Amino acid sequence: MESKQWLALRGDKRQIEEGNEFAPKFDQDGLIPVITQDYQTHEILMMAYMNREALLKTIELGEAVYWSRSRQELWHKGATSGMVQKVREMRVDCDQDTILLRVEMVGGACCHVGYRSCFYRSVPLAGEALASTPGETLKLTCLESEKVFDPEKVYGK
Secondary structure (H helix, E strand, O other): OOHHHOOOOOOOHHHHHHOOOOOOOOOOOOOEEEEEEEOOOOOEEEEEEEOHHHHHHHHHHOEOEEEEOOOOEEEEOOOOOOOOEEEEEEEEOOOOOOEEEEEEEOOOOOOOOOOOOOOOEEOOOOOOOOOOOOOOOOOOEEOOOOOOOOHHHHHOO
16 A cells, blocks of 8 residues: 555544544644653653654654654654654544654653653642742753763764
């Protein structure tokens, strides 16, 4: 089967919400948001985007391939760092405009900063230590105590 046949054309609401055809909705830039989650722990690792080509390559390879908005190119996760995301399950939300990847994270880290997850900081909420002085910014709390890898050694930055 040719890969271009893998994606159905979007039909009516019933077909999209309750049908069995994969008809993802890409935004005006040709992108669809992707939430990536650890398959075993259910930890949210990252959020990125795919274009049609990245989505099809992910399906073909069984490894996560994203669209880099900053570099304007396909980004096969782990091609440089070795931190590959092996896709164990791909889900789509009810209106098929968001993808959930459940992955095995090879190499132990996802974030280019060196932490396991891209969501390594928390934002204070009501009842926590909020900024009390006018003009003071909220202070983030780092949730991960150490990096899994040194980005300078891996990426040369």
